[in-house]
Amino acid sequence: xxxxxxxxxxxxxxxxxxxxxxxxxxxxxxxxxxxxxxxxxxxxxxxxxxxxxxxxxxxxxxxxxxxxxxxxxxxxxxxxxxxxxxxxxxxxxxxxxxxxxxxxxxxxxxxxxxxxxxxxxxxxxxxxxxxxxxxxxxxxxxxxxxxxxxxxxxxxxxxxxxxxxxxxxxxxxxxxxxxxxxxxxxxxxxxxxxxxxxxxxxxxxxxxxxxxxxxxxxxxxxxxxxxxxxxxxxxxxxxxxxxxxxxxxxxxxxxxxxxxxxxxxxxxxxxxxxxxxxxxxxxxxxxxxxxxxxxxxxxxxxxxxxxxxxxxxxxxxxxxxxxxxxxxxxxxxxxxxxxxxxxxxxxxxxxxxxxxxxxxxxxxxxxxxxxxxxxxxxxxxxxxxxxxxxxxxxxxxxxxxxxxxxxxxxxxxxxxxxxxxxxxxxxxxxxxxxxx
Numbered sequence: 001x002x003x004x005x006x007x008x009x010x011x012x013x014x015x016x017x018x019x020x021x022x023x024x025x026x027x028x029x030x031x032x033x034x035x036x037x038x039x040x041x042x043x044x045x046x047x048x049x050x051x052x053x054x055x056x057x058x059x060x061x062x063x064x065x066x067x068x069x070x071x072x073x074x075x076x077x078x079x080x081x082x083x084x085x086x087x088x089x090x091x092x093x094x095x096x097x098x099x100x101x102x103x104x105x106x107x108x109x110x111x112x113x114x115x116x117x118x119x120x121x122x123x124x125x126x127x128x129x130x131x132x133x134x135x136x137x138x139x140x141x142x143x144x145x146x147x148x149x150x151x152x153x154x155x156x157x158x159x160x161x162x163x164x165x166x167x168x169x170x171x172x173x174x175x176x177x178x179x180x181x182x183x184x185x186x187x188x189x190x191x192x193x194x195x196x197x198x199x200x201x202x203x204x205x206x207x208x209x210x211x212x213x214x215x216x217x218x219x220x221x222x223x224x225x226x227x228x229x230x231x232x233x234x235x236x237x238x239x240x241x242x243x244x245x246x247x248x249x250x251x252x253x254x255x256x257x258x259x260x261x262x263x264x265x266x267x268x269x270x271x272x273x274x275x276x277x278x279x280x281x282x283x284x285x286x287x288x289x290x291x292x293x294x295x296x297x298x299x300x301x302x303x304x305x306x307x308x309x310x311x312x313x314x315x316x317x318x319x320x321x322x323x324x325x326x327x328x329x330x331x332x333x334x335x336x337x338x339x340x341x342x343x344x345x346x347x348x349x350x351x352x353x354x355x356x357x358x359x360x361x362x363x364x365x366x367x368x369x370x371x372x373x374x375x376x377x378x379x380x381x382x383x384x385x386x387x388x389x390x391x392x393x394x395x396x397x398x399x400x401x402x403x404x405x406x407x408x409x410x411x412x413x414x415x416x417x418x419x420x421x422x423x424x425x426x427x428x429x430x431x432x433x434x435x436x
Contacts, residue, residue, distance in 0.1 A: 005269040026107065028140040029201075029222050032125075032191075036157040037147035037205040038214045043068040043118050045215055049226050053395035058224050059112035060234060063103040072099055074121035077131050082124060104138055113305065116222055125189075128194040144191050145221055147214075148299075149205040151182040151292050156279045163247050174280045175288035184311075185295035188303055204312060244279055285315055337427040 033039050045070040046053065046060045053060055064073035075088055076097050083092055107115055123146075125131060135142040149157075155174050180186070192200055199219055208217035219226060280288070297309035304311070 013118050025139055025141045026113055026115060028115045028117065028135060028138070028142045029145055030122055030131075030142060031116065031145045031218075032122035033120040034123055034147060034149060034154070034205075035120050036154050036161070037149050038067070038209070039120050039147075041116065042215060042218050045226070046116060046118065052226060053116075053224055054110065054112065056224055057111055057113045057221060059107060059115045060112050061115065061117070062107050063106050069120050070117045070119045072096060073103065073117060074119040074125060076100075077125040077127040078121065079124075079126035082126070086294045088121075100134060100138075107138070107140075114222060123184070128190055132194040138180055142195055143201055144195055144199055145201045145203070146188070146191075147203050147205045147208065148184050148311070150289070151179070151313070152280060152285045152288050154182060154205075155179065156290070159279060160244060163244050163251065175284035178291045182292060182294070183295055184299050188299060192303075198305065200303060202299070206312060282315070289315070 031039070031042070035405075047065070050060045061070070062071045066072055072091060075083070075091050078088060082088060120336050122131075132142065152175065159174060187202060188202065203217065203221075205214070208214050210218060212220075215226075296311040300306040300311040
């Protein structure tokens with residue numbers, strides 16, 4: 001029976017491990033997400049500051065990178081059913097698994113003591129033991145970084161993103177059923193079974209974001225420093241809850257980013273989303289969180305060492321509170337859009353007034369120019385009259401000159417030079433007087 005691609009790949013890595021030289025093990029950090037915990041933001045900055053990190057002997061590899069993350073390195077470990085989905089299937093080429101050889105070469109060509117891989121596709125990994133085996137063949141000490149987010153917020157954030165991307169048209173009632181993927185105990189136990197519980201660095205997204213900042217929290221885990229880093233990119237770009245239903249209706253009718261929604265969106269940043277203004281009702285929120293209450297408590301004790309078993313802060317809204325007015329979203333949307341239109345109208349009125357003033361100045365300047373042009377036309381008319389007079393005088397002089405030439409031609413020359421002929425002299429004198 002011929003060997004499969006994975007068997008050939010595993011055998012080759014075994015040979016490479018046997019030939020590796022003895023040296024102190026590098027540390028490999030595998031950042032697996034979770035989704036909607038700022039993963040893309042962390043990846044974008046790690047990619048942007050790659051050279052600065054390398055100077056600190058921290059490698060963010062280029063091998064297997066796709067839009068700043070290591071998706072291609074994570075795909076070989078997905079389940080067969082997951083590999084058949086459209087976002088993965090085009091990537092399953094013959095050379096995909098060979099990327100780990102390229103990663104090994106890239107690591108060995110640097111003096112880095114630490115390596116960071118980041119992709120949310122690692123979160124979906126099925127063959128986690130195979131990943132651990134490969135890490136051993138690379139002669140690295142593997143550590144797994146994972147950020148957890150309170151399940152109700154994670155559910156809302158995913159639905160929010162689907163609405164924003166135009167992928168969702170159905171009006172969902174969130175929180176009715178248990179979602180197995182949100183059982184963090186099951187997720188972490190699978191990774192701990194392969195890598196050991198001490199190799200898991202578990203953080204909560206809420207605490208990291210409210211403390212020094214998500215990125216600084218991540219950098220502290222890997223021992224990196226990026227001084228003077230701009231933290232503004234951490235702002236959540238999700239739709240405000242007041243806009244979610246409006247945008248869903250837009251998706252139904254085939255609209256994207258209507259003028260009203262585009263006007264209101266910037267103003268929504270001043271309205272901070274909280275449990276009082278959210279997609280889920282307070283009752284469903286508490287009911288949904290109860291699905292995971294026990295497992296969250298065990299996660300807090302085992303992986304974060306919290307004896308009180310509190311993994312996340314509880315919702316601030318009690319389950320008995322009344323849900324918000326269903327018309328509140330529309331009221332907020334219209335109010336925000338109307339206020340923005342008023343501000344824009346005032347700006348346009350000011351700009352129009354300035355333009356009217358400038359037009360008046362231009363008209364005054366044009367009047368002055370017209371007066372100057374009229375004066376120039378009058379002067380030009382006078383010059384033309386003078387030129388015409390000169391032409392007339394020159395014509396008279398030409399006629400006189402011709403007559404004088406004729407006179408000289410027909411006057412006899414005096415024989416006696418001692419006497420001047422009177423007729424000739426008198427004719428000359430008359431012409432000279434006339435010319436003068």
